[in-house]
Amino acid sequence: MTHSSRLDPNRPAALLVACPAYVPSPLTRTGLAGRQIWVKDETARMGLGAFKALGGVYAVARLIEARLGRPVEPQEFTSDAVRSAAGALTFVCASAGNHGMSVAAGARIFGARSRIFLSDTVDEGFAVRLQARGAEVVRAGATYEDSIAAAIRNAEDTGGIHLADGSWPGYTEPPRLVMEGYTVIAQEMHDSLTKHGQWPDHVYLQAGVGGLAAAMAQMIRRTWPSQPQITVVEPEAAPCLQASAAEGRIVTVTGPVSGMGRLDCKTPSMLAFEILRGTADHFETVSEDEAEQAVSAALTAGFRTTPSGAAGLAAALRGNAQAPLVILSEGPVDDD
Numbered sequence: 001m002t003h004s005s006r007l008d009p010n011r012p013a014a015l016l017v018a019c020p021a022y023v024p025s026p027l028t029r030t031g032l033a034g035r036q037i038w039v040k041d042e043t044a045r046m047g048l049g050a051f052k053a054l055g056g057v058y059a060v061a062r063l064i065e066a067r068l069g070r071p072v073e074p075q076e077f078t079s080d081a082v083r084s085a086a087g088a089l090t091f092v093c094a095s096a097g098n099h100g101m102s103v104a105a106g107a108r109i110f111g112a113r114s115r116i117f118l119s120d121t122v123d124e125g126f127a128v129r130l131q132a133r134g135a136e137v138v139r140a141g142a143t144y145e146d147s148i149a150a151a152i153r154n155a156e157d158t159g160g161i162h163l164a165d166g167s168w169p170g171y172t173e174p175p176r177l178v179m180e181g182y183t184v185i186a187q188e189m190h191d192s193l194t195k196h197g198q199w200p201d202h203v204y205l206q207a208g209v210g211g212l213a214a215a216m217a218q219m220i221r222r223t224w225p226s227q228p229q230i231t232v233v234e235p236e237a238a239p240c241l242q243a244s245a246a247e248g249r250i251v252t253v254t255g256p257v258s259g260m261g262r263l264d265c266k267t268p269s270m271l272a273f274e275i276l277r278g279t280a281d282h283f284e285t286v287s288e289d290e291a292e293q294a295v296s297a298a299l300t301a302g303f304r305t306t307p308s309g310a311a312g313l314a315a316a317l318r319g320n321a322q323a324p325l326v327i328l329s330e331g332p333v334d335d336d
Contacts, residue, residue, distance in 0.1 A: 007176070007218055009183035012058045016184060018074035019057075021046045025185070027192040033297045033317055037324050038200050040189055043305055043331030048101050055165060055211065056102025057109065058181030059174055060091055063161055064110055083111030090115055092160035094140075094147035096208065096262045097126040098330055099165045099178070104135035115160060117151040119144050121257050121264070144265055166209035166269040176271055179215040185327070186219030199226035202321035205280075206233045206311035206329060208265040210241050210272030216327070217279035228325070231282040233315040235260040235291070240268045241276060242283035259288050262308040262330065290314040304332050 016022040030039045046053040064086050065072045076082055090113040093103050100116035107114035114135040118127060120142050127137045140150035148164065155162035167175040193199050203220060205213035213232050220230065232241055237258035243251040250273060258264040286294075291307035294314035298305050309330040316324040 007180045007183050007215060009187050009219065012054065012181045012184050013187065015058060015061055015074045024188040027189055030301050032301050037316060037326060039303065040185065040325065040327045041303060042327060042329050043303065043309065048105055049331040053102050053105065054184050055178035055181035056099055056163065057106035059163055059177035060103060060106030060110060060112065062177050063163065063174065064089065064112065077110055086111040090158065090160040091163045092151050092155040093117070093163045094144065094151040096122055096144055096264065098262055100130055100135065101133065103163055104130050104133040108134045115154065117147040119147040122261065145267065165211050167271040169270065172271055175211065175269055179211045179271065182212050182215035183219050186216050190223055199224065200228050200323045200325035202229045202231065202319065202324045204231050204233055204312035204316045204324060204326050206263055207241050208263040209269040210276055211269055212329065214272035214275035218275050221279045229281045230279060231284055231315060232276060232280045233311050234285050235263050235311065236285040236287050238264045238266055239285045240266055241273060242285060244268050244273050245277055245283050260291055260308045260311055263311055284315050286311055286314040290318065298328060303328055306330055306332055
């Protein structure tokens with residue numbers, strides 16, 4: 001593992017201490033489809049309804065700190081001096097929905113501006129939610145990859161700060177910060193499982209570009225005393241990490257649009273792939289029907305999620321692990 005892909009969970013944890021919206025998300029062992037499954041419920045995370053609330057907000061804070069050229073104490077981020085300096089900054093990114101929400105929220109919290117690029121396939125509900133958090137929303141292209149290209153061009157043309165959650169050669173630090181923010185989830189799970197005295201034998205991690213899966217996998221391998229099998233789960237329409245693992249290099253895949261919209265990414269993050277190739281045991285895909293069935297199964301247990309949020313659960317329900325753990329990564333779009 002290279003130094004650039006090493007994640008430090010202490011830094012986002014310290015920042016969150018000063019955030020009044022932060023509380024650990026629940027981890028419960030729940031009966032689902034006749035099985036006992038550990039469920040980490042991210043559907044209400046920090047009022048944004050998805051795990052990505054942790055990544056974008058944290059990365060915005062650290063990038064403001066970098067522009068100031070000095071360390072900033074957590075409580076200082078909301079001071080008039082820092083907010084004034086941040087007011088000159090615009091954070092630009094492409095999103096399939098949730099990453100943009102987090103960047104927009106972070107920009108608003110710290111006094112900056114945001115411009116979020118969405119492809120034509122992103123639900124209009126996300127555009128409305130982004131605008132409600134002060135973001136400028138721009139529709140660009142037919143695919144997520146098209147919206148990334150548009151965001152890069154716009155950041156270059158306007159002097160904005162490009163804050164993507166995927167990485168590629170020459171662009172690693174902003175997405176590394178996003179992934180570092182996600183490590184809070186793994187630490188919360190570690191703390192909760194330690195109190196329970198029981199550990200899962202298998203963890204299923206859904207992936208788009210792979211940031212969440214990679215952050216969880218790295219932390220699990222580094223800190224959990226009982227090591228589970230780790231399976232990365234993608235839509236059948238977008239198995240970019242599975243294909244890359246098979247080839248031993250970054251691979252861009254083609255396929256139809258998936259109903260698992262936040263996972264419908266055709267090229268993986270370079271940093272995420274670098275981590276997952278050494279930490280994951282398996283790479284699997286789930287069908288559109290399996291994801292929908294997992295949404296229904298979750299609802300019977302009182303969890304409201306989406307096909308994207310339930311993709312890991314879909315793989316767990318299909319598998320035979322005795323004590324699986326899944327992350328419900330987002331709540332319904334209409335909950336906001």
